[in-house]
Amino acid sequence: MNLIFLGAPGSGKGTQAARVKDRYGLPHISTGDILRAEVTQQTELGREARAIMESGRLVSDEIVLAMVKRRLAQSDCGAGWILDGFPRTRAQAEGLRGILTELDSDVDLGVLIQVEPEEVVRRLSSRRTCRGCGKIFSGAELAPDGGPVPAEGVCPACGGSYYQRDDDREETIRERLRVYEEQTRPVVDFYSVEDKVVEIDGAQPVDAVSDAVLSILRDRFGERE
Ligand code: AMP
Numbered sequence: 653m654n655l656i657f658l659g660a661p662g663s664g665k666g667t668q669a670a671r672v673k674d675r676y677g678l679p680h681i682s683t684g685d686i687l688r689a690e691v692t693q694q695t696e697l698g699r700e701a702r703a704i705m706e707s708g709r710l711v712s713d714e715i716v717l718a719m720v721k722r723r724l725a726q727s728d729c730g731a732g733w734i735l736d737g738f739p740r741t742r743a744q745a746e747g748l749r750g751i752l753t754e755l756d757s758d759v760d761l762g763v764l765i766q767v768e769p770e771e772v773v774r775r776l777s778s779r780r781t782c783r784g785c786g787k788i789f790s791g792a793e794l795a796p797d798g799g800p801v802p803a804e805g806v807c808p809a810c811g812g813s814y815y816q817r818d819d820d821r822e823e824t825i826r827e828r829l830r831v832y833e834e835q836t837r838p839v840v841d842f843y844s845v846e847d848k849v850v851e852i853d854g855a856q857p858v859d860a861v862s863d864a865v866l867s868i869l870r871d872r873f874g875e876r877e
Pocket of ligand 1: 661683684685687704705706708709710711712713716736737738739740744819828
């Protein structure tokens with residue numbers, strides 16, 4: 653079962669991809685997570701990618717394709733995988749097709765999580781990420797009384813510290829949405845032509861979105877692999 657999760661930043665595709673990973677035991681490959689790890693480890697790639705990521709623009713197709721090619725060749729990807737945040741451009745979709753042809757494989761399904769832009773801005777500007785366990789918290793989880801969400805604080809899950817990602821500031825969010833419309837929408841069309849895209853309403857509560865995703869996967873691929 654080879655899946656790609658499509659949708660604007662903040663649509664909840666990462667959360668949903670993680671839940672599918674838990675259910676089906678497939679590797680969850682997030683290019684954003686891989687790039688952030690490179691930045692944290694201050695590798696050469698991380699140093700190159702950092703400013704681009706902070707501005708909300710996209711890292712070059714060559715870099716990201718090479719990263720994904722290496723990852724998909726690892727042994728845990730043999731029974732399937734979940735790609736999250738990739739492909740992000742038409743060139744990446746074409747590059748992925750080339751990589752998969754070499755592996756005698758293909759994308760089975762694209763899951764598109766649909767959310768309106770204003771909801772994305774609202775969600776992302778209040779979301780926080782834990783430095784320790786990587787968990788992502790919504791503003792409502794951290795400030796249930798509806799008050800302002802602190803930029804930094806103690807992670808309720810692991811006791812580490814949560815922070816606001818540089819690219820989760822409003823100005824950058826709007827740039828990421830613009831980039832999504834301009835460069836990533838064509839990826840949806842790329843897979844729609846092959847009739848490989850299912851659309852899910854991402855404005856529903858997170859558990860309802862998961863139910864919808866898992867029900868589609870059950871219908872198409874059976875209970876578990
Ligand atoms: P994400 O966590 O998926 O929102 O990604 C955060 C940032 O990493 C993006 O805004 C891009 O700068 C970069 N990035 C992640 N995935 C890709 C990709 N497939 N192609 C280019 N840049 C990417």
